[in-house]
Ligand code: ADP
């Protein structure tokens with residue numbers, strides 16, 4: 001589903017972010033991506049979403065070499081990926097409903113279909129009945145759930161999360177991970193970047209570990225304990 005072959009990324013300023021990274025995530029697999037701040041986690045996710053392009057090597061999504069995806073077609077590729085951020089990136093002057101509906105509005109779904117899908121997404125994350133609320137009125141954990149509902153509302157086959165529990169206490173963090181687990185159980189490929197090793201240790205998933213841009217653990221399908 002997601003394959004990196006000898007992938008390197010050097011930013012225009014000369015900053016080496018990734019060096020000869022190899023790994024393969026199977027369809028439906030759930031995995032963690034860890035490493036210290038600056039190790040290259042965000043860069044790796046940005047290569048998958050084509051926010052950045054690899055300097056060398058090959059990134060394939062669903063068997064497609066994404067270097068061959070033209071700029072015009074990048075939005076179509078991105079529809080297959082639900083992206084979740086630490087800071088939610090919510091529109092605070094819009095309702096919960098409007099925030100979650102946004103990807104469907106952009107795709108041109110009918111009003112009825114949008115209502116149905118937004119309701120289902122909010123139900124899934126445990127926020128049914130909060131459609132008319134402003135995100136401002138919600139707790140940090142609830143705001144994160146709105147961000148997750150928005151990411152999954154068009155049922156993407158891939159979910160990427162960048163420090164999704166960064167601002168949450170351990171109990172809420174675990175709840176969010178359990179939520180990702182339900183998407184994984186439903187067949188979605190899930191990759192979660194986090195430096196919260198305590199959280200990772202409590203779950204059984206493969207952990208890809210980056211150190212200064214090099215993958216130092218988890219490249220194979222054998223579950224490994226992070227080696228920091
Ligand atoms: P992480 O997510 O693990 O903290 P990043 O992928 O954000 O790591 O960063 C990896 C390295 O690339 C760091 O040294 C960082 O400073 C550098 N970097 C990240 N983004 C850019 C950018 N847009 N331009 C130049 N250097 C960058």
Ligand code: ADP
Nearest residue numbers: 012050051052053054055056067068070071074
């Ligand atoms: P944008 O439309 O924002 O320019 P692109 O994905 O086309 O987005 O490019 C993002 C960055 O990656 C730019 O700095 C661009 O020069 C660089 N870039 C684009 N394609 C490639 C490529 N095939 N190899 C290396 N760098 C690339």
